[in-house]
Amino acid sequence: MTIAIFGAGVMGETLLSGLIRSGRAPGDLVITERRADRAAELEAKYGISVVDNAAAAESADVLVLVVKPQDMRSLLAEIAPAIAVGNVVISLAAGITTEVLEGGLPAGTSVVRVMPNTPALVDQGMAALSRGAHCTDEHMAIASDLLASCGKVIEVPESYQDAVTAISGSGPAYVFYVVEAMIEAGVVLGLPRATATELTVQTLYGAATMIRQTGTHPTVLREQVTSPGGTTAAALRILDDHRVRAAFVSAVEAAAERSGELSRS
Ligand SMILES: NC(=O)C1=CN([C@@H]2O[C@H](COP(=O)(O)OP(=O)(O)OC[C@H]3O[C@@H](n4cnc5c(N)ncnc54)[C@H](O)[C@@H]3O)[C@@H](O)[C@H]2O)C=CC1
């Protein structure tokens, strides 16, 4: 089975590297990339041939579209003539619906809409898949296998996708933002930057592992840290005063709204 990845930017390379780590033969993988310098970089790094979109579409059984939402319609027009019966088209683009994908491809094409995230680079990705109108269980299994090479996979109704994008698609950026803020806070308190970074990163990793391994509700875990009259209670009062919880809800709502706008643009 030949897999073609169209658009090898951040997410395209993340998926490509995951497929290689999971043992896919480089000979079964093809990539396309509009920027010549980026194409040369990837050829050198992975030993994979970069070809044009038409050639990739001709040779592939599974086509994975990883361009920006704004570039999707023109890409669909380029690859549509080469789509054959039995091909599966998988889109990783935020906000592009299966209806838009199907509308730009030959009638009856099997499409899958996926929202992945960048922790796939370290095989800890979260990918949510939604099937198009002509997608069979067999096609879903192909898409699921592909994404499972670099993390967890779930199937969701397409109506969830804007919310999924706002939580797990954009989510790593919120976490990195909090990490940046904690490191800066450590530096404000006089810690060397390297020490503040090590303390913050291990704390995040430990807390995430605790949630996963204990299955305990995060409220209970937070209460276990919060001694009466202690340091944590003092800190949390300031976060509440600044309405940080409400800010998170508004931020995630804004991301979901933007995902919806992308499908209409
Ligand atoms: N970066 C992220 O965390 C996530 C990104 N996504 C989705 O993945 C898609 C790609 O995002 P990024 O990788 O971050 O963007 P990017 O800008 O890093 O990569 C897109 C790549 O596609 C190339 N490209 C554009 N049009 C092309 C064409 N017609 N033929 C060949 N190559 C073409 C560009 O030169 C660029 O290298 C987007 O649709 C985004 O919504 C989804 C989840 C997470």
Ligand SMILES: O=C(O)[C@@H]1CCC=N1
């Ligand atoms: O910011 C974006 O639009 C993309 C989709 C989810 C994460 N990055």
